[in-house]
Amino acid sequence: MLQIFGSILGVSGGFVLGKEGPMVHTGACIANLLGQGGSRKYHLTWNWLKYFKNDRDRRDLITCGAAAGVAAAFRAPVGGVLFALEEAASWWRSALLWRTFFTTAVVAVVLRALIEFCRKGKCGLFGQGGLIMFDLSSNVPSYGTQDLIAIIILGVIGGVFGGLFNFLLDRILRVYSIINERGAPSKILLTITISIITSACSYGLPWLAACSPCPVGSMEECPTIGRSGNFKSFQCPPGHYNGLASLFFNTNDDAIRNLFSRGTENEFHMSSLFVFFIAIYCLGLVTYGIAVPSGLFIPVILAGATYGRIVGTLLGPMSDIDPGLFALLGAASFLGGTMRMTVSVCVILLELTNELHMLPLVMLVLLISKTIADCFNKGVYDQIVVMKGLPFMEAHAEPYMRHLVASDVVSGPLISFSGVEKVGNIVHALRITGHNGFPVVDEPPVSEAPELVGLVLRSHVLVLLSGRNFMKEKVKTSGSFVLRRFGAFDFAKPGSGKGMKIEDLDFTEEEMEMYVDLHPITNTSPYTVVETMSLAKAAVLFRALGLRHLLVVPKTPGRFPIVGILTRHDLMPEHIHGLFPNLRKSH
Amino acid sequence: MLQIFGSILGVSGGFVLGKEGPMVHTGACIANLLGQGGSRKYHLTWNWLKYFKNDRDRRDLITCGAAAGVAAAFRAPVGGVLFALEEAASWWRSALLWRTFFTTAVVAVVLRALIEFCRKGKCGLFGQGGLIMFDLSSNVPSYGTQDLIAIIILGVIGGVFGGLFNFLLDRILRVYSIINERGAPSKILLTITISIITSACSYGLPWLAACSPCPVGSMEECPTIGRSGNFKSFQCPPGHYNGLASLFFNTNDDAIRNLFSRGTENEFHMSSLFVFFIAIYCLGLVTYGIAVPSGLFIPVILAGATYGRIVGTLLGPMSDIDPGLFALLGAASFLGGTMRMTVSVCVILLELTNELHMLPLVMLVLLISKTIADCFNKGVYDQIVVMKGLPFMEAHAEPYMRHLVASDVVSGPLISFSGVEKVGNIVHALRITGHNGFPVVDEPPVSEAPELVGLVLRSHVLVLLSGRNFMKEKVKTSGSFVLRRFGAFDFAKPGSGKGMKIEDLDFTEEEMEMYVDLHPITNTSPYTVVETMSLAKAAVLFRALGLRHLLVVPKTPGRFPIVGILTRHDLMPEHIHGLFPNLRKSH
8 A cells, every 4th residue: 555655755756856965855745744644735635635633644744755755856766765774764564575675666657758758958957967967977987905005094084074064064064053043034045145245156166266278079068058068168278178167067966967077087186176075065064954955965075076076176296086986985985984873875976977987985985985984973964953953863872861760750740540531631731731542540439449541542531522522421431432433443543733622622511520431442552561670771772762651550569550751852962971971971 | 892802703704705694694693603792612712791691782793693694695784684674683672773774784895805806807706797797777767557567467476486385395395304303424425416417417408408699799709708697508509509508508697687787688599598497496495494504696697687587578579678687676576475575675686786667667566566475374484483483483473373362371380489499499399390480489487478589590590509509497597698608700691512511510418408599680670460461461471571480470379479480482372272282273
């Protein structure tokens, strides 16, 4: 069933064109929209979409959407699967692998058909490059020991630059988030400022570059006529071209293609490459985070390729490898240093360039640059997640968690419901707290001794209350009223921002004094831990099962059968360090 | 730290040469040996290996070893990572991705160096094909709608053949396992029989084929001189070659290369291909499972390629695609139909053939053949795991598990230890059961009421008993004696078959009456579930956390604080169906 969905995503992925950041975003957005059952606001709803209104399917769909985005942006279907695996999904299952593969396979087929359709130049720059954007495949490159040393150094420096990029980006994004929070005018002003800086750089800097005479016997036109090409004339006299302008005044795709191209050792002056590198590195930093749909991949590849070409040109006399291949390795080192992805970057670069012979070197460079950069800070996407304050669970529990137990971090007074609870109590509890889950405990006379029944979700309680099946007496029912009163999908997960709110419900004095039976909507098999469970192990449980709530039960008998509820927020370092200020931050 | 290990594995992976089955096995074996701290029997031990004597590191090492095996066998480093991800590891973590990547990167570099070294023909057939074994890269293939239909049909039939292969292989392996269990003579006899059948087929069948005249203007020698080549003369007169002999009398690698080769539409007679297909399909079935190191990948690729070439030759007049590319797609369809892997097969084929342009078609074929074959049975590796009776947990819980609770399947009488237990009781319990974990419960006078302390492992209890730190009185100690008496690694996981046994320990009557404090070696944070927990959820817990034991605790207070222990065997379908014969087997 989800496969059908995957193919819808795949087809939309194939049609959406652009760059990685917005593509991944667009893919994920479409997926989320489908997962909500369409948009009611824009009258785009389908009834059958209701089957996917649950956490797991929605999470899977968003992962598939991200994969479709990368697959379409880089025309790299396998790379898309691996990107989703390595970066997007914190909770991987083999079914998900198959679903993302399905999605990107459809993307690949649709993309291939569109490229075929656009071959006659009907679609602007879209068809350019075919399915392989920067095709490098040619003769088998040969390399020896001295090349390996050069490549190791390239990887090390690339890793340092990547780590620095992440560090600076984190600082800049923190400033931007303060500016962006001030409202739309500040946002627009920031965007305009960055646009002006970008334009000034792009137009101003080429004036610094000297004109070069056109190479003799080149296959390409020189100077270039039209939109793309290696030789932009700019201010130069006829028969000459401006190398820096050739990089700045092309699409990013063409600039990358120029940098990767082989047999063009002397096409770009060293000074042009150097200026372009600094400009692109800085512009890449300041552009991400403003209110435009831009990504990180292409700026990083561009900066890395320029860096690689600089190294390649410098080492030219000593090395057999073409500067174009050095540019590829430079791009790999920057990607490894900023994204910290390995397998997916490998495959994406392979799918972008069709240069399988370089794979061992690309792997080596990625290995080195990731290792080096990991000494300084975290990957760029992890940094952004932390900065946004999302309760993202690390794969490993923090070392200090080993010294704490589950009950140490349970926060706030515990609010629990009786199996048959007074409506007034429920309404009060929902009003004064924002909790999304409440433990349900049967107490005498319903049971002999207090006994944990399970967990109810806020959203389910609200739906139940809206049905107004209240009773005068505190007695357990058969639960059949729920089946009579509600359909199977009334309790399905509502779309974002569309859930019922407690403020929407009004009850009379009389209703508030009545009782409602929570048993039919209670999850009677919630995951529980004993209060003395190591916090590290509880964190692993959260991460491995993708939990939202974890019930903490007492160790010794005879006490109230629930100690508290753990949520992801309770396991965040900020919360724990707030409770235990003397805890050492790292091991 | 594990990275160092990965690189050792990587280097060994690079040096071990052969085919996928034995390669994966070899890689995993070396990894397991390292994870045991070397082999004491052959005096290959290193002291620092003791740091990896635990379940998780050993599991990771075996996964890395498998990845190294595939990477070396197919010269496909990224494919190796994905194979390990998709097939070998049931419990994936991002750290593992990085470790397998590290391992295969080292494999790639070592392999590259070895190929370079062997370029001058010093190493027999090893250097052949370079880093890309079956290089197909050439012009961009073009295909239209009628080709797509042909490819979809190819995928469907390939899926059927793949499913049939799995079905037949399962039956044959069941017969073989009965034969192999009879001892070495039967094993050898079986192997000899299969060898004779294989030889008879290889030598006898080519006599059926007619001789073809050598193609005019071919680049290759015809008939072939030496070991490899497309045109074997066999019984034919000079200037002629035998197509069937060209397939049978080559190495499998060369046969695949011949089948994949382009521009050779008429090289193989339809009848030759047909005979070869049937022979290879059947020989592949009967060879796997006999006592020789053979794999499944290469026979399946070979059969698939032949099948694809047959389809390609049949459709020749209607299709633009070369029969060589059809052979590639046929191989993909068979791999998808038997292995049921998608992403890794895609990448392995890409790395084998360097044919990126066919990627969308390969993905499409894999999609179709896997879907079709999934209708019939499970993937070949899953089947083998089931047949071997290993307690392999499915990623999903079986539907009938939703109707059971944890306490339903807890088996046997519960054996638990007191926190301070009489030595005689422990020895008795260890002798009469084979359990690997025992719950520890504090009882008066050690605690006020019976209270669950945690779980002790059999191996740890044995080590503790061997220390003979016994007491006359039943009192709780500070636990410091364990620190004084044992080193940090005495409790480390022993290598397979090397653990202490209860039969190795002898105690006097007096010692049997003494007490030992189990608290210092008790895991006080075991994962627990309430007895009413849905069995489906308990199974998910097992799988997601990679558990071996799960404690089942009572729901209502006042009872003995432990109901039983769940193990993987308790969750196997056979065990559950044994307990509940009326349970429906499927949903």
